[in-house]
Amino acid sequence: MQYPASIRIVRIPCTGKFDITYALRAFQKGADGVMVVGCKPHECAFETGNFRAEERVKLTKEILDELGIGGDRIEMFFMSAAEATKFVEASNIMFEKINKLGPNPLKASQGK
Amino acid sequence: MADKVKLGMIQLCGCSGCHMSLLDLHEKLLDVLPNLEIVYGPIVADVKEIPEGIDVFLIEGGIRNEHDKHLTEEIREKSKIVVAWGTCAAYGGIPALGNLYSTKNLLNEIYATGSVDNPDEIPEENVPKLLDRVYPVSHIIKVDYTVPGCPPKPEHNASLIMALLEGKEPNILPTKILCDECPRKKKGIHPKELKRTFEGIPDKELCLYEQGYTCLGMATRAGCGAMCPSVNVPCRGCYGKTDAVLDQGAAVANAFASTGDAVLKLSDKVGLFYRFSMADALIPKKVEKKK
Ligand code: SF4
Numbered sequence: 001m002q003y004p005a006s007i008r009i010v011r012i013p014c015t016g017k018f019d020i021t022y023a024l025r026a027f028q029k030g031a032d033g034v035m036v037v038g039c040k041p042h043e044c045a046f047e048t049g050n051f052r053a054e055e056r057v058k059l060t061k062e063i064l065d066e067l068g069i070g071g072d073r074i075e076m077f078f079m080s081a082a083e084a085t086k087f088v089e090a091s092n093i094m095f096e097k098i099n100k101l102g103p104n105p106l107k108a109s110q111g112k
Numbered sequence: 113m114a115d116k117v118k119l120g121m122i123q124l125c126g127c128s129g130c131h132m133s134l135l136d137l138h139e140k141l142l143d144v145l146p147n148l149e150i151v152y153g154p155i156v157a158d159v160k161e162i163p164e165g166i167d168v169f170l171i172e173g174g175i176r177n178e179h180d181k182h183l184t185e186e187i188r189e190k191s192k193i194v195v196a197w198g199t200c201a202a203y204g205g206i207p208a209l210g211n212l213y214s215t216k217n218l219l220n221e222i223y224a225t226g227s228v229d230n231p232d233e234i235p236e237e238n239v240p241k242l243l244d245r246v247y248p249v250s251h252i253i254k255v256d257y258t259v260p261g262c263p264p265k266p267e268h269n270a271s272l273i274m275a276l277l278e279g280k281e282p283n284i285l286p287t288k289i290l291c292d293e294c295p296r297k298k299k300g301i302h303p304k305e306l307k308r309t310f311e312g313i314p315d316k317e318l319c320l321y322e323q324g325y326t327c328l329g330m331a332t333r334a335g336c337g338a339m340c341p342s343v344n345v346p347c348r349g350c351y352g353k354t355d356a357v358l359d360q361g362a363a364v365a366n367a368f369a370s371t372g373d374a375v376l377k378l379s380d381k382v383g384l385f386y387r388f389s390m391a392d393a394l395i396p397k398k399v400e401k402k403k
């Protein structure tokens with residue numbers, strides 16, 4: 001069982017810690033996509049961490065659209081920490097999707 | 113104080129408002145002026161060359177064209193202390209909203225519309241070339257101090273200048289967010305709907321954001337004394353971000369995301385979240401599609 005090698009994992013204690021700055025920072029640094037992976041709905045140890053992240057991801061999509069980077073480049077996935085197969089599946093879905101979208105247009109516009 | 117402090121001032125991509133705010137020092141000017149010698153300042157005197165050996169240089173406005181960039185570099189070489197003075201110099205300010213459009217579109221909007229006598233003629237000779245976007249001064253040169261504000265409060269100008277005159281480290285900016293100095297009552301809730309500033313009349317006591325107005329106090333540096341919320345107007349973020357965050361717009365967005373669908377329905381979110389700080393954002397301009 002393997003997830004695509006181009007994925008870099010950034011661990012946060014709860015998706016409730018996910019900050020829109022992190023996503024923008026990733027795209028600024030040249031990431032082609034960002035996936036936010038949180039616990040299943042109603043299974044957050046802090047009750048609403050994953051829902052808060054979901055709201056932030058939805059808004060990040062619109063910000064990325066307005067900035068010409070494209071909101072499709074960020075997605076939220078829900079799974080439990082024990083579901084390795086689900087994580088691999090989600091990674092592959094995201095990987096395929098980003099492959100179709102091509103490289104981060106910010107990177108392309110800077111010629112890097 | 114034996115020698116007078118040699119002061120330089122310039123307005124680049126700004127509106128001269130920061131210069132005007134100096135006049136708001138009123139009688140404090142009398143303490144300040146005798147100790148200063150303004151050796152360069154296009155707004156007050158026609159000096160063609162920036163002289164050498166300047167002690168303090170106040171730069172108002174961001175960097176929009178090649179000439180601005182050139183001047184900024186020259187100022188750095190010739191000055192001991194350079195201050196990014198006002199929000200445009202610090203974070204781009206209102207002119208940096210132009211970063212959401214390509215230079216070509218901006219020029220077309222101005223020169224190629226029916227409202228000019230010679231449409232489609234974009235002046236190119238004897239005018240400095242525009243850069244691809246507005247840059248904060250600190251992106252071009254090393255800046256010693258930053259004094260945000262659109263324009264900076266007279267108290268901040270006064271403490272900056274007094275400190276520099278006395279050769280002390282200016283320590284003028286609070287590190288907190290505006291909500292901390294705003295007297296309005298907060299309940300710790302998020303609004304279900306967001307309104308335009310002209311819709312309805314806000315309650316005078318309660319937090320404007322919690323009433324559904326797009327107040328940016330939670331992502332803006334304190335210092336102005338909550339001038340706008342004090343008169344029932346939501347903060348638009350003119351003092352820029354605090355030192356604790358990287359990106360003012362993202363800090364606004366984190367808070368506003370909790371309104372759920374309400375924020376998703378707003379148009380021009382980037383223009384709202386980054387109204388005064390687009391040039392200093394992590395992603396400081398709209399990315400143009402290739403071809
Ligand atoms: S959001 Fe605005 S009105 Fe509410 S406390 Fe903060 S500055 Fe004051």
Ligand code: SF4
Nearest residue numbers: 336340347348350351
């Ligand atoms: S309330 Fe906000 S917009 Fe108004 S002066 Fe203060 S920082 Fe600027």
